[in-house]
Amino acid sequence: MTENYFEVLRPGINTTFQDNGRKNFYHIGIPFSGAMDNRNFVIANAISSNKKNNPVIEFALQGPKLRFKGDKVYFNVTGDVNFQILRKNKIEEGVCYQNIVLENNDCLDLISTNRSVYGYLSVNASFKVDFYLDSCSVNTKAEIGANNGKILEKNQIIKIENITKKYSLNKLDYINSKIENIRVIKGPHFDYFSKTAKELFFKEKFSVTKLTDRMGIRLDGPKIENIKNTNIKSEGLVKGTIQITADGNPIVMLSDHGTIGGYPKIGVVISADYDKLVQIPPGSKIKFKEINLKDAETIYKLYEMETQNLISKTK
């Protein structure tokens, strides 16, 4: 039997194996991790006719360049990604949300994400990866998950197994929605901030700084004045939590966040807007909009219906 694998010609900036994350370990300091943009992760596996939680390769801004060795395999890319396939003598422009074949020695060059951060590569097969605490998701801080908890490195090999014959060549019509407002439910320390600060928080725009990664987004904008206490006794966090640091800047917790923190929480991004939030690249602006719990729950149901609808279109 032919061995099928990718050779990593260029690893990309922050390329990791991810699935839907680790459950039930926050109490020992291990965050959820998992694919940042859940919808694009789920769709990637659906297009590949894979199991829902099959490991994928997640890349950020600049993706990897991979050479396929073996018989043949189909893959698809989700997100808003600019990529090419290099076959013998020709270069083919890649199309997202569609299965594409790779044959022996073909190269896949995931050049960059467009006005977004994360993209996903799925194959109609399984990447041969290690699991830790029931998940392959790489957490580079705790050095756990697939690939010894590390990002991809140049010249390494990614083994591919269980190649399936089931695939469709139809392109899924899906456009990643443009970022409007990020909707937020008020947090338990909302009243730590001055009246003016609370108004500014929902009125002004904040810039996404370069200090942004899988752990969190640091924002810059009008200073949010704390009138009570800039520190609280450390307590648990969830992804999407917006803390205000002592210098008055917001930081938003993302999937690899520290499990506890000691800054007041002004709000939490609603679950339905999390995928949009993580895709906002450094240099762009965010505007927060206040929303109540009941509306957030309704909006989530619509988000989930839309995801299921997209999945059903891949069948």
Next chain:
Amino acid sequence: MIKNISNLGDAALYCDFGNDVNKEINSNVIQFFKNIKKSNIPGVINITPSYNKLIISFDINITNFDKIKKEVEQLNFKNEIANAGKLIKIPVCCDNDFALDIKRLEKLLKLEKEKIYKKFFSKKYYCYMTGFIAGMPFLGDLDDSLYARRLDTPRVKVPKNSIGLTEQFCNIYTFESPGGWNIIGKTPLDIFNNKNNSSPNLINPGDTISFFQISKSEFEKKYD
């Protein structure tokens, strides 16, 4: 007991046990944590105990805030689950190479280092919570005379396995990490074992820790 339950976003419960930090309130938090964990409420995906709060996050596809809140309030609460904390002994080497902030503490606390170590090693510490980085235990309470504020500028890299003090607490840096606690020594023990696939944490909330001092040669031997 829980004073108030509110929502933290649309997929988590924020259980408030008050504002004080003490062992009594914290053991209450841990009792709740263990009871909720055992009761397997559908949809619960993470429970994070801390000094005086308990955050329960849930899968919004399976359940919602109102449902989980009711289930937590109606929990068939068993007290005995809580009394299972272990006693764990941790060796610490206080060689100058590892005790990065001992000189600062001597000045700040107006105590000689021998006295600082004597006070530090003569007490047992209670684990309030673990987290921030994987496996990091937050332990207390220190003797009053050892209360020191954080470094004015946090270190970019605190070496792995360093023992740090701040206010009434001490901790162990389970990984190299940024941090502002006053470092007084280093343990050769790995507190978080990322090769252990079932229980990677040596120290869990509710456990009791006693530190004992070892020499540099003992420290190096344990590393072999």
